[in-house]
Amino acid sequence: MRVVTNRPFGIGALLYAKEPTTKEAAFNFCEACRFYSEELRIVAGLESPDLVSAFARVPRERYLGAPPWKFSSGASLKQSSYRATSNICDLHHDVYVALQSEKFLNNGQPSMIARLIAALKLSPGRRVFHCGCGTGYYTAIMAELVGSKGSVVAAEIDSTLAEIAVMNLMNYDQVKVLNRTLP
Secondary structure, eight states: OOOOOGGGGGGGGOOOOOOHHHHHHHHHHHHHHHHHHHHHHHHHHHHHHHHHHHHHHHHGGGGSOSSSEEESOOOOOOOOOOOOOOOOGGSSOOOOEEEEGGGEEEEOOOOOHHHHHHHHOOOTOOOEEEESSSTTTHHHHHHHHHHTTTTEEEOOOSSHHHHHHOOOOOOOEEEEEEOTOOO
């Protein structure tokens, strides 16, 4: 396997000369997660090492459904600017990903949401309310920051997304998801 990097800009795109082994794929995936968190540190101006680390630890793809994913950087002037990908590494950039493209629902631009989370100055033991949690990705980031002694209450108006968030966040005991149809 060959990893091609663009040294001035971090690890850059991962290119394979052959199919990676499981060990190689795991290594490259971890590198992609670290690259993603570092990209957000630079683009969003994050100063909290804990927040940067939370973005590296929470597997974004787990909250976005099955591939192919539709994503966009928001830079296009075209109304339909989503591109499709099945490459998990494409999700580890500052792009938003469609959750329900027909309703124009996406998971949000990571750098923008990272700035908002940073402004909360979350730390272990704190409590936070997350309005519009979608499938729970940024709720998980907040849960990582407040830790097991803190709490996150997340609300989602869309019943389908709320049910997905409940499943996605089941390993976070400190998180409760609210929706008018959930118990």
